[in-house]
Amino acid sequence: MxxxxxxxxxxxxxxxxxxxxxxxxxxxxxxxxxxxxxxxxxxxxxxxxxxxxxxxxxxxxxxxxxxxxxxxxxxxxxxxxxxxxxxxxxxxxxxxxxxxxxxxxxxxxxxxxxxxxxxxxxxxxxxxxxxxxxxxxxxxxxxxxxxxLPIPYPYLQVDSAQIAKTKAKFEQQTALAEHRPIIGFCPGAEFGPAKRWPHYHYAKLAELLIAQGYQIHIFGSGKDDAVAEQIRNSLPTALQRYCINLAGQTQLEEAIDLISCCTAVVSNDSGLMHIAAALQRPLVALYGPTSPQYTPPLSDKVEIIRLIDGGLIKVRKGNDSTEGYHQSLIDIQPELVVGKLTALLS
Structure with a gap:
């Protein structure tokens, strides 16, 4: 056939x-x-x-x-x-x-x-x-x-030689982070800021994780470079070396290689969220107006945070902040994410 x-x-x-x-x-x-x-x-x-x-x-x-x-x-x-x-x-x-x-x-x-x-x-x-x-x-x-219905989880094959080649390409950018274990951030969202966790929450989360001995790698397309820079620039100057903005710098295959090296990933509802799940990375998935009832990340290593009930809310730009963030995502505090992440990694 x-x-x-x-x-x-x-x-x-x-x-x-x-x-x-x-x-x-x-x-x-x-x-x-x-x-x-x-x-x-x-x-x-x-x-x-x-x-x-x-x-x-x-x-x-x-x-x-x-x-x-x-x-x-x-x-x-x-x-x-x-x-x-x-x-x-x-x-x-x-x-x-x-x-x-x-x-x-x-x-x-x-x-x-x-x-x-x-x-x-x-x-x-x-x-x-x-x-x-x-x-x-x-x-x-x-x-x-x-x-x-049988639902085998999606997965992606990775090759150790190709991963080493990809890591070498970005070695100069990551050298200052002192080979700390990596937490990946995926802050982008295809349909606008209402699906994004606020950049200042990502920055606070990065600060908390860096204090625990991690480095942060931010992934996304070229459209996500601005929000990635907002996250990085919101950190104290002394900590910015531990937060590497790779948004727009990687091809999709390179992002797959690098995400596979992450100790864990924190992501909005996005395509990269599903890639992280397929790579079996411990994942904290942050939902607001979109709903995990229809397209959840498919993995046993996922913690989903959503503070509102119901199905999809069709908004492209929230009215709850000047940046267009949705209140349901603003309400997810970084400390809650750290707790879920710690539980996953334990």
């Missing part, structure tokens, strides 16, 4: 899709799984041994580009027996159709009744995103209930 998976476009969602690939391989060890995804996903897919290859999705996330989808689908004809479409969008279902893949499986989404011939419409029976992904490994008549 050759399977084409149309993958998601976000880091966290791509990490959760790994549970599906594992179940597919468990059910049919000889199946070949190719995943079509944006190029930036390649470092993740390359570290998932169940994936045969990543196929670049050249069309941007918001672009319909029907002609390009037709050409791409046509180029994939006679290669696959089954397609599994993970996004819910209408446009994500066109390429398998144009590729003339016999079985096209996915959840009911944007009016795509005629594009999928193995359509699932009981999404409400599977409240977690990872459950919805993994359920697609099963024939429609044989899908286990949510409580019986």
């Amino acid at each position: 050759r399977i084409l998976v149309i993958g998601p476009s976000w880091v966290g969602d791509m990490m959760m899709s790994h549970s599906l690939y594992q179940v597919l391989k468990q059910r049919d060890p000889d199946c070949v799984i190719d995943v079509m995804a944006p190029n930036w996903c390649r470092p993740l897919l390359a570290r998932m041994p169940e994936v045969n290859q990543a196929i670049a999705m050249p069309i941007g996330h918001g672009s319909f580009a029907l002609g390009e989808r037709y050409r791409l689908g046509k180029s994939l004809r006679n290669r696959y027996d089954q397609a599994i479409i993970l996004p819910n969008s209408l446009k994500s279902a066109f390429i398998p159709l144009f590729a003339k893949i016999a079985q096209r499986r996915g959840w009911k989404g944007e009016s795509r009744y005629f594009l999928l011939n193995d359509l699932r419409n009981n999404k409400q029976d599977y409240p977690l995103m990872v459950q919805r992904y993994t359920a697609l490994a099963f024939d429609k008549s044989a899908v286990p209930t949510a409580d019986q």
